[in-house]
Amino acid sequence: MTGYATAVTGIGLVTPAGIGVKESWDRVVEGRPTAAHHADLEGLPVSMACRVPDFAPAALGRTAWQWDRYSQFAVAATREALDQAGLVPGEWADSSRVAVVLGSGAGGTATLEAQHRVLLEEGPEEISAMTLPMGLLNMAAGQVAIDIGANGPCSAPCTACAAGASAIGLGRELLRSGLADIVVAGGAEAPITPLYLSSFARMRALSRRLDDPGTASRPFDRARDGFVLGEGAGVVVLESEEHARARGVRPVARVIGYGASADAHHVTSPHPEGRGAELAVRAALADAGLTGRDIGYVNAHGTSTPLNDVIEAGVIQRVAGPEVRVSSTKGVTGHPLGAAGSIEAAFAALTVHHSVIPPSAGTAEVDPRVEVDVVHGAARHARVDVALSNSFGFGGQNAALLIASA
Numbered sequence: 001m002t003g004y005a006t007a008v009t010g011i012g013l014v015t016p017a018g019i020g021v022k023e024s025w026d027r028v029v030e031g032r033p034t035a036a037h038h039a040d041l042e043g044l045p046v047s048m049a050c051r052v053p054d055f056a057p058a059a060l061g062r063t064a065w066q067w068d069r070y071s072q073f074a075v076a077a078t079r080e081a082l083d084q085a086g087l088v089p090g091e092w093a094d095s096s097r098v099a100v101v102l103g104s105g106a107g108g109t110a111t112l113e114a115q116h117r118v119l120l121e122e123g124p125e126e127i128s129a130m131t132l133p134m135g136l137l138n139m140a141a142g143q144v145a146i147d148i149g150a151n152g153p154c155s156a157p158c159t160a161c162a163a164g165a166s167a168i169g170l171g172r173e174l175l176r177s178g179l180a181d182i183v184v185a186g187g188a189e190a191p192i193t194p195l196y197l198s199s200f201a202r203m204r205a206l207s208r209r210l211d212d213p214g215t216a217s218r219p220f221d222r223a224r225d226g227f228v229l230g231e232g233a234g235v236v237v238l239e240s241e242e243h244a245r246a247r248g249v250r251p252v253a254r255v256i257g258y259g260a261s262a263d264a265h266h267v268t269s270p271h272p273e274g275r276g277a278e279l280a281v282r283a284a285l286a287d288a289g290l291t292g293r294d295i296g297y298v299n300a301h302g303t304s305t306p307l308n309d310v311i312e313a314g315v316i317q318r319v320a321g322p323e324v325r326v327s328s329t330k331g332v333t334g335h336p337l338g339a340a341g342s343i344e345a346a347f348a349a350l351t352v353h354h355s356v357i358p359p360s361a362g363t364a365e366v367d368p369r370v371e372v373d374v375v376h377g378a379a380r381h382a383r384v385d386v387a388l389s390n391s392f393g394f395g396g397q398n399a400a401l402l403i404a405s406a
Contacts, residue, residue: 003256003257003287003288003289003290004172004176004256004287005241005254005255005256005404006172006175006176006238006239006240006241006254006255006256007238007239007240007241007243007244007249007251007254007406008236008237008238008251008252008253008254008255008349008403008406009084009085009086009237009238009239009244009249009251009252010080010081010082010083010084010085010086010087010236010237010252011080011081011084011234011235011236011237011252011346011349011350012076012077012078012079012080012081012082012083012084012186012233012234012235012236013025013077013080013232013233013234013235013343013346014052014055014073014076014077014232014233014234015052015230015232015233015234015333015336015343016034016050016051016052016053016230016231016232016332016333016334016336017032017034017332017333018053019052019053019054019055019076020080021080021084021346021350024343025347025350025354027332028329028332028333028347028358028361029356029358029379030379031331031332031358031359031360031361031376031377031378031379032332032361033050033213033214033215033216033217033331033332033361033362034050034051034053034230034332034333034334035048035049035050035213035214035216035217035228035334036048036049036050036051036213037210037213038051038192041192041194041197044194044197044198044201045197045198045201045202045206046197046200046201046206046207046208046210046229047210048207048210048213048216048228049192049197049228049229049230049231049334050217050228050229050230050231050332050333050334050336051192051230051231052073052231052232055072055073055076057069057072060072060075060076066130066133066134067134067139067143068107068108068110068111068134068135068139068140068190069108069110069190069231070104070106070107070108070110070140070188070189070190070231070233071108071134071139071140071143071144071188073140073188073189073190073231073232073233073339074102074140074141074143074144074186074188074233074235075140075143075144075147076233077186077188077233077234077235078144078147078148078184078186078235079147080235081184081186081235081236081237082148082184082237084237084252085237085239085249086247086249087182087237089147089148089149090148090149092149092150092182094181095149095150095151095152096151096152097152097180097181097182098148098149098150098151098152098180098181098182098183098184099150099152099153099154099171099174099179099180099182099183099184100141100144100145100148100150100152100153100154100155100183100184100185101141101153101154101155101156101157101167101168101170101171101174101183101184101185101186102140102141102144102156102167102184102185102186102187102188102235103156103157103158103159103163103164103166103167103186103187103338103341103342104137104140104156104158104163104187104188104189104338104339105158105159105160105161105163105189105191105337105338105393105394106137106189106190106191106196106337106338107135107136107137107138107139107140107158108134108135108136108137108139108190109135109190109191109193109195109196110190110191110193111128111130111131111134111135112131112135113193113194113195115127115128115131115135137156137158138154138155138156140156140188140233141154141155141156142154142156144184144235148184150184152174152179152180153174153179153180155170157170158338159338159393159395159397159399160337160338160393160394160395160397161301161335161337161338161340161341161391161392161393161394162260162338162341162391162392162393162397162398162399163187163337163338163339163341163393164186164187164188164234164338164339164340164341164342164343164344164345164391165187165341165342165344165345165389165391165399165400165401166260166341166391166397166399167185167186167187167341167342168185168186168236168238168255168258168341168342168345168401169255169258169259169260169399169401170185171183171184171185171238172185172238172255172258173258175238175239175240181239181240181243182237182238182239182243183237183238183239184235184236184237184238185235185236185237185238185342186233186234186235186236186339186342186346187233187234187338187339187340187341187342187343188232188233188338188339189231189232189233189336189337189338189339189340190231191229191231191336191337192229192230192231196229197229200229203268204226205226205227205268205305206226206227206228206229207224207225207226207227207228207304208225208226209225213228214362215362215364216228216304216362217304217330217331217332217334217335217361217362218304218331218360218362218363218364219300219302219303219304219309219327219328219330219331219360219362219363219374220300220302220304220309220313220326220328220360220363220366220367220370220374220376221304221360221362221363221364221365221366221367222365222366222367222368223364223365224304224305224306224309224367225304225306226304226305226306227303227304227305227330227334227335228304228330228334228335229334229335229337230330230333230334230335230336230337230340231336231339232333232336232339232343233339233342233343234339234341234342234343234344234345234346235342236342236345236346236349238255239251241254250406251406252349252350252353252406253348253349253350253352253353253403253404253405253406254403254404254405254406255345255401255402255403255404256287256288256290256386256402256403256404257284257285257286257287257288257290257400257401257402258283258284258287258399258400258401258402259279259280259281259282259283259284259285259286259287259398259399259400260280260283260397260398260399260400261276261277261279261280261283261398262276262395262396262397262398263275263276263277263396263397263398264276264396265396266396267394267395267396268394269307270307270308270311270312270392270396271311271396272311273311273314274311274312274314274315276392276396276398277311277312277315277390277392277398277400278315278318278319279398280390280398280399280400281315281316281319281388281390281400282319283400284388284400284401284402285319285402287402288386288402288404290386290402292319292320292321293320293321294385294386295319295320295324295386295387295388295402296324296325296382296383296384296385296386296387297324297325297326297327297348297351297352297357297382297384297386297387297388298316298320298324298325298326298327298372298387298388298389298390299327299328299329299344299345299347299348299351299387299388299389299390300312300313300316300326300327300328300390301328301340301344301390301391301392302326302327302328302330302331302360303328303330303335304328304330304331304335304362308392309328309367309370310367310369310370312390312392313326313367313369313370313371313372314371316372316388316390317371317372320372320388322371322372322373323372323373324372324373325357325372325373325375325380325382325384326360326372326373326374326375327357327358327359327360327374327375327376328360329343329344329347329358329360329361331359331360331361331362331363332358332361338393340391341389341391341399341401344389344391345389345401345403347389348387348388348389348401348403349387349403351384351387352384352385352386352387352403352404352405353405353406355381355382355383355384356379356380356381356382357375357379357380357381357382357384358375358379359375359376359377359378359379359380360374360375360376361376363376363377364376384405385404385405386402386403386404386405387402387403387404388400388401388402388403389401389402389403
Protein backbone atom coordinates (compact mmCIF):
# COMPACT_ATOMS: atom_id res chain seq x y z
CA MET A 1 0.00 0.00 0.00
CA THR A 2 1.41 3.36 -1.00
CA GLY A 3 -1.60 5.62 -0.53
CA TYR A 4 -2.80 7.83 2.32
CA ALA A 5 -4.36 5.90 5.20
CA THR A 6 -6.96 7.41 7.52
CA ALA A 7 -7.72 5.87 10.90
CA VAL A 8 -11.31 4.92 11.73
CA THR A 9 -11.33 5.35 15.50
CA GLY A 10 -15.07 5.24 16.15
CA ILE A 11 -18.26 3.89 14.56
CA GLY A 12 -21.88 4.71 15.31
CA LEU A 13 -24.88 2.96 13.82
CA VAL A 14 -28.63 3.40 13.87
CA THR A 15 -30.11 0.83 11.47
CA PRO A 16 -33.15 -1.41 11.00
CA ALA A 17 -30.91 -4.16 12.41
CA GLY A 18 -30.67 -2.32 15.71
CA ILE A 19 -29.62 0.80 17.55
CA GLY A 20 -25.88 0.73 18.12
CA VAL A 21 -22.94 -1.05 16.53
CA LYS A 22 -23.20 -4.31 18.45
CA GLU A 23 -26.89 -4.88 17.86
CA SER A 24 -26.68 -3.92 14.19
CA TRP A 25 -23.56 -5.99 13.52
CA ASP A 26 -24.85 -9.08 15.33
CA ARG A 27 -28.06 -9.15 13.31
CA VAL A 28 -26.25 -8.55 10.02
CA VAL A 29 -23.84 -11.41 10.77
CA GLU A 30 -26.79 -13.64 11.67
CA GLY A 31 -28.42 -12.69 8.37
CA ARG A 32 -31.83 -11.95 9.88
CA PRO A 33 -33.89 -9.68 7.60
CA THR A 34 -35.80 -6.73 9.03
CA ALA A 35 -38.39 -6.09 6.30
CA ALA A 36 -41.95 -6.10 7.62
CA HIS A 37 -45.40 -4.73 6.86
CA HIS A 38 -46.35 -1.56 8.75
CA ALA A 39 -49.91 -0.52 9.51
CA ASP A 40 -49.32 3.15 8.72
CA LEU A 41 -48.20 2.18 5.20
CA GLU A 42 -51.37 0.26 4.37
CA GLY A 43 -53.10 1.69 1.34
CA LEU A 44 -49.81 2.57 -0.36
CA PRO A 45 -48.58 0.52 -3.35
CA VAL A 46 -46.12 -1.28 -1.04
CA SER A 47 -46.68 -1.54 2.70
CA MET A 48 -43.37 -3.12 3.74
CA ALA A 49 -40.16 -1.40 4.74
CA CYS A 50 -37.11 -1.80 6.99
CA ARG A 51 -37.56 0.53 9.96
CA VAL A 52 -35.26 1.34 12.86
CA PRO A 53 -36.81 -0.43 15.89
CA ASP A 54 -37.63 1.21 19.20
CA PHE A 55 -35.94 4.52 18.45
CA ALA A 56 -36.54 7.06 21.25
CA PRO A 57 -35.64 10.59 20.12
CA ALA A 58 -36.54 12.05 23.51
CA ALA A 59 -33.36 10.46 24.87
CA LEU A 60 -31.36 12.84 22.68
CA GLY A 61 -32.45 15.89 24.68
CA ARG A 62 -35.26 18.38 25.06
CA THR A 63 -34.71 20.03 21.66
CA ALA A 64 -34.76 16.79 19.64
CA TRP A 65 -38.43 17.33 18.72
CA GLN A 66 -37.20 20.22 16.54
CA TRP A 67 -35.14 17.85 14.39
CA ASP A 68 -36.36 15.70 11.54
CA ARG A 69 -36.02 11.95 12.10
CA TYR A 70 -32.98 11.77 9.81
CA SER A 71 -31.17 14.38 11.93
CA GLN A 72 -32.09 12.48 15.08
CA PHE A 73 -30.51 9.34 13.62
CA ALA A 74 -27.36 11.31 12.73
CA VAL A 75 -26.93 12.76 16.21
CA ALA A 76 -27.49 9.38 17.88
CA ALA A 77 -24.96 7.65 15.63
CA THR A 78 -22.42 10.44 16.10
CA ARG A 79 -22.61 10.23 19.87
CA GLU A 80 -21.89 6.50 19.76
CA ALA A 81 -19.00 6.97 17.31
CA LEU A 82 -17.36 9.65 19.46
CA ASP A 83 -17.78 7.53 22.57
CA GLN A 84 -16.08 4.58 20.87
CA ALA A 85 -13.28 6.89 19.73
CA GLY A 86 -12.72 8.10 23.29
CA LEU A 87 -13.69 11.67 22.43
CA VAL A 88 -15.97 13.89 24.51
CA PRO A 89 -18.23 16.21 22.47
CA GLY A 90 -17.33 19.84 23.04
CA GLU A 91 -14.07 19.11 24.86
CA TRP A 92 -11.80 19.76 21.91
CA ALA A 93 -8.20 20.99 22.00
CA ASP A 94 -9.18 23.18 19.03
CA SER A 95 -12.81 22.98 17.87
CA SER A 96 -11.92 24.68 14.55
CA ARG A 97 -9.97 21.51 13.67
CA VAL A 98 -13.05 19.28 14.06
CA ALA A 99 -15.04 18.87 10.83
CA VAL A 100 -18.42 17.35 10.04
CA VAL A 101 -19.32 15.81 6.67
CA LEU A 102 -22.75 14.14 6.72
CA GLY A 103 -24.59 13.32 3.53
CA SER A 104 -28.20 12.55 2.70
CA GLY A 105 -30.28 11.93 -0.38
CA ALA A 106 -33.72 12.93 0.88
CA GLY A 107 -33.03 15.10 3.93
CA GLY A 108 -36.04 15.98 6.07
CA THR A 109 -38.63 14.64 3.68
CA ALA A 110 -40.86 13.34 6.50
CA THR A 111 -41.17 16.87 7.89
CA LEU A 112 -41.79 18.42 4.48
CA GLU A 113 -44.48 15.90 3.57
CA ALA A 114 -46.24 16.24 6.92
CA GLN A 115 -46.21 20.02 6.81
CA HIS A 116 -47.43 20.05 3.22
CA ARG A 117 -50.45 18.10 4.39
CA VAL A 118 -51.00 20.70 7.13
CA LEU A 119 -50.76 23.46 4.53
CA LEU A 120 -53.40 21.84 2.32
CA GLU A 121 -55.77 20.76 5.11
CA GLU A 122 -55.44 23.58 7.68
CA GLY A 123 -53.89 26.52 5.86
CA PRO A 124 -50.55 28.35 5.82
CA GLU A 125 -50.92 29.82 9.31
CA GLU A 126 -50.81 26.34 10.83
CA ILE A 127 -47.54 25.02 9.41
CA SER A 128 -44.61 24.79 11.81
CA ALA A 129 -42.11 27.62 11.91
CA MET A 130 -39.44 24.87 12.04
CA THR A 131 -40.47 23.35 8.70
CA LEU A 132 -37.53 24.63 6.68
CA PRO A 133 -34.81 24.12 9.30
CA MET A 134 -36.05 20.58 9.85
CA GLY A 135 -36.35 19.76 6.15
CA LEU A 136 -33.03 21.02 4.80
CA LEU A 137 -30.55 18.51 3.38
CA ASN A 138 -27.67 20.00 5.35
CA MET A 139 -29.44 20.03 8.70
CA ALA A 140 -28.20 16.65 9.95
CA ALA A 141 -24.66 17.96 9.49
CA GLY A 142 -25.64 21.23 11.13
CA GLN A 143 -27.32 19.57 14.11
CA VAL A 144 -24.33 17.29 14.65
CA ALA A 145 -21.92 20.24 14.56
CA ILE A 146 -24.09 22.06 17.11
CA ASP A 147 -24.42 18.98 19.30
CA ILE A 148 -20.68 18.29 19.49
CA GLY A 149 -19.40 21.87 19.30
CA ALA A 150 -17.46 21.40 16.05
CA ASN A 151 -16.36 24.69 14.42
CA GLY A 152 -14.42 23.23 11.50
CA PRO A 153 -15.68 22.72 7.94
CA CYS A 154 -19.27 21.42 7.89
CA SER A 155 -20.80 20.09 4.69
CA ALA A 156 -23.51 17.78 3.40
CA PRO A 157 -22.81 15.97 0.11
CA CYS A 158 -25.96 14.95 -1.74
CA THR A 159 -25.05 12.18 -4.16
CA ALA A 160 -28.26 10.21 -3.67
CA CYS A 161 -27.54 6.64 -2.56
CA ALA A 162 -23.79 7.30 -2.63
CA ALA A 163 -24.02 10.23 -0.17
CA GLY A 164 -22.76 8.42 2.94
CA ALA A 165 -19.76 6.98 1.10
CA SER A 166 -19.06 10.34 -0.56
CA ALA A 167 -19.03 11.95 2.89
CA ILE A 168 -16.41 9.52 4.19
CA GLY A 169 -14.27 10.01 1.10
CA LEU A 170 -14.52 13.80 1.32
CA GLY A 171 -13.86 13.69 5.06
CA ARG A 172 -10.68 11.77 4.39
CA GLU A 173 -9.63 14.48 1.94
CA LEU A 174 -10.06 17.14 4.65
CA LEU A 175 -7.55 15.22 6.76
CA ARG A 176 -5.17 14.67 3.87
CA SER A 177 -5.24 18.38 2.97
CA GLY A 178 -4.53 19.40 6.56
CA LEU A 179 -7.80 21.28 7.03
CA ALA A 180 -8.92 19.15 9.99
CA ASP A 181 -7.55 16.83 12.66
CA ILE A 182 -10.81 14.99 13.36
CA VAL A 183 -13.71 14.40 10.96
CA VAL A 184 -17.15 13.09 11.81
CA ALA A 185 -18.36 11.59 8.53
CA GLY A 186 -21.29 9.53 7.29
CA GLY A 187 -24.88 9.68 6.15
CA ALA A 188 -28.42 9.71 7.49
CA GLU A 189 -31.82 9.05 5.96
CA ALA A 190 -35.47 8.66 7.01
CA PRO A 191 -37.32 8.26 3.69
CA ILE A 192 -40.09 5.82 4.66
CA THR A 193 -42.84 8.29 3.78
CA PRO A 194 -45.93 8.12 1.55
CA LEU A 195 -44.35 10.20 -1.21
CA TYR A 196 -41.01 8.41 -1.32
CA LEU A 197 -42.48 4.93 -0.99
CA SER A 198 -45.10 5.59 -3.67
CA SER A 199 -42.55 7.20 -6.00
CA PHE A 200 -40.21 4.23 -5.83
CA ALA A 201 -43.17 1.89 -6.31
CA ARG A 202 -44.28 3.79 -9.40
CA MET A 203 -40.77 3.39 -10.79
CA ARG A 204 -41.08 -0.38 -10.16
CA ALA A 205 -37.91 -0.21 -8.08
CA LEU A 206 -39.44 -1.85 -4.98
CA SER A 207 -39.92 -5.56 -4.38
CA ARG A 208 -43.51 -6.78 -4.65
CA ARG A 209 -42.83 -9.94 -2.65
CA LEU A 210 -45.51 -8.80 -0.23
CA ASP A 211 -46.48 -12.28 0.93
CA ASP A 212 -43.00 -12.90 2.39
CA PRO A 213 -41.27 -9.64 3.42
CA GLY A 214 -38.36 -11.52 4.99
CA THR A 215 -37.15 -12.67 1.59
CA ALA A 216 -38.12 -9.56 -0.37
CA SER A 217 -34.62 -8.06 -0.27
CA ARG A 218 -32.50 -10.81 -1.85
CA PRO A 219 -29.34 -9.36 -3.40
CA PHE A 220 -27.85 -11.31 -6.32
CA ASP A 221 -30.66 -13.89 -6.19
CA ARG A 222 -32.04 -15.02 -9.54
CA ALA A 223 -35.59 -14.23 -8.35
CA ARG A 224 -34.89 -10.71 -7.04
CA ASP A 225 -37.46 -8.13 -8.06
CA GLY A 226 -36.51 -4.89 -6.33
CA PHE A 227 -35.35 -3.37 -3.08
CA VAL A 228 -37.04 -2.74 0.25
CA LEU A 229 -36.88 0.85 1.49
CA GLY A 230 -34.87 1.33 4.68
CA GLU A 231 -33.67 4.12 6.97
CA GLY A 232 -30.94 4.89 9.49
CA ALA A 233 -27.54 6.48 9.92
CA GLY A 234 -23.92 5.42 9.85
CA VAL A 235 -21.17 7.66 11.24
CA VAL A 236 -17.43 7.15 11.54
CA VAL A 237 -14.77 9.19 13.29
CA LEU A 238 -11.78 9.74 11.02
CA GLU A 239 -8.34 10.86 12.13
CA SER A 240 -4.87 10.78 10.67
CA GLU A 241 -2.96 7.79 11.92
CA GLU A 242 -0.50 10.13 13.62
CA HIS A 243 -3.29 11.97 15.46
CA ALA A 244 -4.87 8.72 16.65
CA ARG A 245 -1.49 7.39 17.76
CA ALA A 246 -0.79 10.58 19.71
CA ARG A 247 -4.07 10.06 21.58
CA GLY A 248 -3.13 6.46 22.32
CA VAL A 249 -6.11 5.10 20.38
CA ARG A 250 -6.02 1.91 18.32
CA PRO A 251 -8.15 2.26 15.17
CA VAL A 252 -10.96 -0.12 14.32
CA ALA A 253 -9.84 -0.04 10.69
CA ARG A 254 -8.32 2.30 8.11
CA VAL A 255 -9.70 3.99 4.99
CA ILE A 256 -6.94 3.60 2.41
CA GLY A 257 -8.64 4.51 -0.87
CA TYR A 258 -11.50 6.56 -2.29
CA GLY A 259 -12.79 6.85 -5.82
CA ALA A 260 -15.73 8.75 -7.31
CA SER A 261 -17.21 9.00 -10.78
CA ALA A 262 -20.30 9.73 -12.84
CA ASP A 263 -21.98 7.37 -15.27
CA ALA A 264 -23.10 10.31 -17.44
CA HIS A 265 -25.67 7.90 -18.81
CA HIS A 266 -29.20 8.05 -17.30
CA VAL A 267 -31.01 9.58 -14.33
CA THR A 268 -31.96 6.24 -12.76
CA SER A 269 -30.52 3.31 -14.75
CA PRO A 270 -26.88 2.32 -14.28
CA HIS A 271 -24.63 2.17 -17.32
CA PRO A 272 -25.29 -1.25 -18.87
CA GLU A 273 -21.60 -2.12 -18.74
CA GLY A 274 -20.99 -0.50 -15.37
CA ARG A 275 -18.40 1.89 -16.80
CA GLY A 276 -18.88 4.63 -14.20
CA ALA A 277 -18.90 2.17 -11.32
CA GLU A 278 -15.71 0.57 -12.58
CA LEU A 279 -14.04 3.97 -12.88
CA ALA A 280 -14.81 4.66 -9.21
CA VAL A 281 -13.46 1.29 -8.06
CA ARG A 282 -10.30 1.60 -10.10
CA ALA A 283 -9.78 5.16 -8.84
CA ALA A 284 -10.00 3.90 -5.26
CA LEU A 285 -7.44 1.20 -6.03
CA ALA A 286 -5.10 3.74 -7.64
CA ASP A 287 -5.50 5.99 -4.61
CA ALA A 288 -4.45 3.11 -2.35
CA GLY A 289 -1.68 1.87 -4.61
CA LEU A 290 -3.32 -1.56 -4.92
CA THR A 291 -4.64 -3.87 -7.61
CA GLY A 292 -8.01 -5.59 -7.77
CA ARG A 293 -6.45 -8.86 -6.62
CA ASP A 294 -5.68 -7.22 -3.27
CA ILE A 295 -9.40 -7.00 -2.49
CA GLY A 296 -10.43 -9.75 -0.10
CA TYR A 297 -14.10 -8.88 0.24
CA VAL A 298 -16.66 -6.59 -1.36
CA ASN A 299 -19.57 -5.14 0.57
CA ALA A 300 -21.59 -4.55 -2.56
CA HIS A 301 -24.14 -1.87 -3.30
CA GLY A 302 -26.29 -4.94 -4.06
CA THR A 303 -29.74 -3.39 -4.06
CA SER A 304 -31.65 -6.55 -5.07
CA THR A 305 -32.83 -4.91 -8.29
CA PRO A 306 -32.55 -6.84 -11.57
CA LEU A 307 -30.25 -4.31 -13.24
CA ASN A 308 -27.91 -3.23 -10.45
CA ASP A 309 -26.84 -6.61 -9.14
CA VAL A 310 -25.76 -8.24 -12.38
CA ILE A 311 -24.01 -5.07 -13.62
CA GLU A 312 -22.19 -4.56 -10.34
CA ALA A 313 -21.16 -8.22 -10.22
CA GLY A 314 -19.67 -7.81 -13.69
CA VAL A 315 -17.61 -4.83 -12.51
CA ILE A 316 -16.39 -6.72 -9.45
CA GLN A 317 -15.49 -9.78 -11.51
CA ARG A 318 -13.50 -7.70 -14.03
CA VAL A 319 -11.62 -5.79 -11.35
CA ALA A 320 -11.08 -8.38 -8.60
CA GLY A 321 -11.66 -11.72 -10.30
CA PRO A 322 -14.36 -14.41 -9.90
CA GLU A 323 -12.97 -15.76 -6.62
CA VAL A 324 -13.50 -12.57 -4.63
CA ARG A 325 -16.02 -12.87 -1.80
CA VAL A 326 -19.05 -10.60 -2.10
CA SER A 327 -22.17 -9.91 -0.05
CA SER A 328 -24.78 -7.19 0.37
CA THR A 329 -26.01 -6.28 3.82
CA LYS A 330 -29.14 -4.77 2.26
CA GLY A 331 -30.62 -8.26 2.62
CA VAL A 332 -30.96 -7.33 6.31
CA THR A 333 -31.24 -3.54 6.37
CA GLY A 334 -33.07 -2.87 3.13
CA HIS A 335 -31.90 0.18 1.20
CA PRO A 336 -31.47 3.29 3.39
CA LEU A 337 -30.63 5.45 0.37
CA GLY A 338 -28.15 8.21 1.33
CA ALA A 339 -27.22 6.43 4.56
CA ALA A 340 -26.40 3.17 2.80
CA GLY A 341 -22.82 4.02 1.88
CA SER A 342 -21.74 4.93 5.39
CA ILE A 343 -23.64 2.09 7.07
CA GLU A 344 -22.08 -0.39 4.67
CA ALA A 345 -18.61 1.16 5.00
CA ALA A 346 -19.01 0.63 8.74
CA PHE A 347 -19.93 -3.02 8.13
CA ALA A 348 -16.89 -3.38 5.87
CA ALA A 349 -14.70 -1.94 8.64
CA LEU A 350 -16.21 -4.42 11.10
CA THR A 351 -15.58 -7.24 8.63
CA VAL A 352 -11.84 -6.56 8.50
CA HIS A 353 -11.78 -5.94 12.27
CA HIS A 354 -13.57 -9.16 13.26
CA SER A 355 -12.59 -11.41 10.31
CA VAL A 356 -16.25 -12.22 9.67
CA ILE A 357 -18.00 -11.78 6.32
CA PRO A 358 -21.73 -11.18 6.75
CA PRO A 359 -24.03 -13.08 4.37
CA SER A 360 -26.45 -11.74 1.79
CA ALA A 361 -29.64 -12.43 3.71
CA GLY A 362 -32.66 -13.54 1.70
CA THR A 363 -30.50 -14.90 -1.11
CA ALA A 364 -31.37 -18.52 -1.92
CA GLU A 365 -30.13 -19.17 -5.47
CA VAL A 366 -27.49 -16.89 -6.95
CA ASP A 367 -28.23 -15.56 -10.43
CA PRO A 368 -26.04 -17.60 -12.82
CA ARG A 369 -24.95 -14.36 -14.50
CA VAL A 370 -23.28 -13.32 -11.23
CA GLU A 371 -19.77 -14.73 -11.58
CA VAL A 372 -18.33 -13.95 -8.14
CA ASP A 373 -18.35 -15.77 -4.81
CA VAL A 374 -21.57 -14.52 -3.21
CA VAL A 375 -21.55 -15.29 0.51
CA HIS A 376 -25.07 -16.34 1.46
CA GLY A 377 -26.81 -18.74 3.80
CA ALA A 378 -24.43 -18.06 6.69
CA ALA A 379 -21.59 -15.75 7.64
CA ARG A 380 -18.10 -16.83 6.69
CA HIS A 381 -15.18 -16.56 9.10
CA ALA A 382 -12.15 -15.48 7.11
CA ARG A 383 -9.32 -13.02 7.37
CA VAL A 384 -9.89 -9.94 5.23
CA ASP A 385 -7.03 -7.46 4.91
CA VAL A 386 -8.73 -5.14 2.40
CA ALA A 387 -12.45 -4.67 1.79
CA LEU A 388 -14.18 -2.67 -0.93
CA SER A 389 -17.46 -0.88 -0.23
CA ASN A 390 -19.46 0.21 -3.29
CA SER A 391 -22.18 2.85 -3.44
CA PHE A 392 -24.08 4.00 -6.51
CA GLY A 393 -26.74 6.70 -6.70
CA PHE A 394 -29.41 8.04 -9.01
CA GLY A 395 -27.92 10.46 -11.48
CA GLY A 396 -25.12 7.96 -12.05
CA GLN A 397 -23.07 9.12 -9.06
CA ASN A 398 -20.66 6.49 -7.79
CA ALA A 399 -18.37 6.19 -4.78
CA ALA A 400 -15.99 3.41 -3.78
CA LEU A 401 -14.11 3.07 -0.49
CA LEU A 402 -11.23 0.73 0.29
CA ILE A 403 -11.04 -0.22 3.96
CA ALA A 404 -8.13 -2.10 5.49
CA SER A 405 -7.40 -3.75 8.79
CA ALA A 406 -5.63 -1.70 11.44
